[in-house]
Amino acid sequence: MAIADRLLTLVHTTAQDVFAALRANPTPLQAVVVEEPSIADHGDYATNAAMVLAKELGAPPRVIAEQLAEGLRADAMVDRVTIAGPGFLNFWIAPDALARELVTLLDRGVEYFRPDIGHGATVQVEFVSANPTGPLHVGNGWLATYGDALSRLLEFVNYRVTREYYVNDTGGQIRQLGASIIAVRSGAEVPEGGYRGEYISDLALRYHGSDDVVEAGSWAVPIILELIRATLVSLGIEMDSWFSQASIEESGDVALVVARLDATGATYQRDGALWFASERFGDSRDRVMRKSNGDFTYLAGDIAYHYNKLVIRSFSLVIDVLGADHHGQVASMMAAIRALGIDEHRLEIKLGQMVSLLEQGQAVKFSKRAGTAIPLDWLIQELGRDATRLLILSSSIDRASQIDLVQAKAQSMENPVYYVQYAYARIAALLRNVASRQIRVEVGSSDALAGLNHPRELALMKDLLRLESVIVRAVEERAPHKIVGWLMQMASDFHGFYHDCPVITAEPSVRDARLTLARAAQLALGVALDLLGVTPPEEM
RNA sequence: GCCCCUGUAGCUCAGCGGAUAGAGCAGCUGCCUUCUAAGCAGUCGGUCGUAGGUUCGAGUCCUACCGGGGGCGCCA
Numbered sequence: 001m002a003i004a005d006r007l008l009t010l011v012h013t014t015a016q017d018v019f020a021a022l023r024a025n026p027t028p029l030q031a032v033v034v035e036e037p038s039i040a041d042h043g044d045y046a047t048n049a050a051m052v053l054a055k056e057l058g059a060p061p062r063v064i065a066e067q068l069a070e071g072l073r074a075d076a077m078v079d080r081v082t083i084a085g086p087g088f089l090n091f092w093i094a095p096d097a098l099a100r101e102l103v104t105l106l107d108r109g110v111e112y113f114r115p116d117i118g119h120g121a122t123v124q125v126e127f128v129s130a131n132p133t134g135p136l137h138v139g140n141g142w143l144a145t146y147g148d149a150l151s152r153l154l155e156f157v158n159y160r161v162t163r164e165y166y167v168n169d170t171g172g173q174i175r176q177l178g179a180s181i182i183a184v185r186s187g188a189e190v191p192e193g194g195y196r197g198e199y200i201s202d203l204a205l206r207y208h209g210s211d212d213v214v215e216a217g218s219w220a221v222p223i224i225l226e227l228i229r230a231t232l233v234s235l236g237i238e239m240d241s242w243f244s245q246a247s248i249e250e251s252g253d254v255a256l257v258v259a260r261l262d263a264t265g266a267t268y269q270r271d272g273a274l275w276f277a278s279e280r281f282g283d284s285r286d287r288v289m290r291k292s293n294g295d296f297t298y299l300a301g302d303i304a305y306h307y308n309k310l311v312i313r314s315f316s317l318v319i320d321v322l323g324a325d326h327h328g329q330v331a332s333m334m335a336a337i338r339a340l341g342i343d344e345h346r347l348e349i350k351l352g353q354m355v356s357l358l359e360q361g362q363a364v365k366f367s368k369r370a371g372t373a374i375p376l377d378w379l380i381q382e383l384g385r386d387a388t389r390l391l392i393l394s395s396s397i398d399r400a401s402q403i404d405l406v407q408a409k410a411q412s413m414e415n416p417v418y419y420v421q422y423a424y425a426r427i428a429a430l431l432r433n434v435a436s437r438q439i440r441v442e443v444g445s446s447d448a449l450a451g452l453n454h455p456r457e458l459a460l461m462k463d464l465l466r467l468e469s470v471i472v473r474a475v476e477e478r479a480p481h482k483i484v485g486w487l488m489q490m491a492s493d494f495h496g497f498y499h500d501c502p503v504i505t506a507e508p509s510v511r512d513a514r515l516t517l518a519r520a521a522q523l524a525l526g527v528a529l530d531l532l533g534v535t536p537p538e539e540m
Numbered sequence: 541g542c543c544c545c546u547g548u549a550g551c552u553c554a555g556c557g558g559a560u561a562g563a564g565c566a567g568c569u570g571c572c573u574u575c576u577a578a579g580c581a582g583u584c585g586g587u588c589g590u591a592g593g594u595u596c597g598a599g600u601c602c603u604a605c606c607g608g609g610g611g612c613g614c615c616a
Binding site: 031033035037038039042046048054055061084085086087088131168170171172173174245272273275284285287288289290291292293295297298299301323324326327328329330331351353354356358391394395396398399400401403404407408415416418419421422425426429430433434473481482484485488489492495496498499500502503504505539540 | 542545546547551554555556558559560562565575580581610614615616
């Protein structure tokens, strides 16, 4: 258990003692938290327990705080407790307790940072799923990287993850694609709503089939998918599964699912079409399942696809990563899940807000059809894989990012990714130097490590002990960008340590303790970088 | 009109209901004879969109308003 969690437990038990002493009934303590103050004078950790209890007990916070402090001081883990402000309890952790924790960390290795949240459950993350009508653009890169980092996080906390790309290989846009290729081949204008761009010209040169738009479109899909796959690989992303929309339609599952909705009385006929009464299940209006011409709608196919994921393939959890332009589908899909009697908590839909490019202060929207989309390949080539990933992962997907490409490129050598990677590389260099100088290192007994009490060393240790809880939060909130926040702090603290605390030239006991700390830091940096899919470089 | 996201430093963005709101970039000033200066230290820069409310305590929660983005098809 992490130190903060152990402290919270300690605060809880001490609170029970206070209740008993006051002959008061114990009350729930959910509001009690242990946190790390941003100000060093406020201790290594702090709790609001006295203020919460004061409310429950109707006594002044500082009086309660005195009683709590009494009990807390008795614990060996706690070095010092002070009462401050409106009734905060500030703790300082005993150096030997930190040292023991560091020993445990090194003993357990990567596992030290791994909370078992998933318990081996299966989860499918569906992301990218861009129509196979052209190369990925920069906007696709955002959600692709988010989806991959989320998948890495879930894998780390013991989910069995399947990364899936839903291939919309049927329908109107495939006909448009075919029509565009045929038009360019015959030297005609690309039709209204068609696709433009160099790749269309390339395809037109290679296409030797008939003038049937479906044939031409279907012919092009696998070629374009291969381009997409290659782009993803260059971003460090490999899908486990490419799921064809056409295959769902051919399987008969669409009819099956519509029949199931029918059987539960959730559908009705109107104007020659079959409707799903989705409003009864929380949608803003009802939706058509089968058009008056007999074809199923996209939504019907999409419901069948989700039925396939949740029932036929029976993933415990399904996460759809979609662009905010798919917001309109969410309520309909959730309504269908409820109508089919599936536990709605098994489907999560994460909406990523739109990304826009800034060109001379003006926002430029992506349009594949108009040919104004900036290719993702271009961005990766300009910035490199690691800088691209970190740029994308440093902010929340709830925010509509604006990226100034000129600035992004100009800053590529100043990208924060190098700051973080440099910390890792510096440790690698340290360890190489130790090896090449044939220094014998006695790795860390907790006694030796208790000598680590320089402020830089303490800051580093606290970062190490915090990583697990950061990972928990990042997973729970589906927010990989929280890992970036930790990495920046960790890198900053490491560079400060490196600057102020010589390692190899220090006397042997100090040197060995610092080397041990550096090793732990490298381990943690490696875990965090790996969660983001960013390379941990041995040298720079 | 209704629904979702959002508004924090010049720019791009972090920020668990807690104490004196942070980082990177841009600007200014120092620090390489010393384990990698892709670094460290300092400095400049803020009515956290506005107004109410809840709370011992609000950038964070609630309401209204203002601004920005997206969505509301028998398209996919």
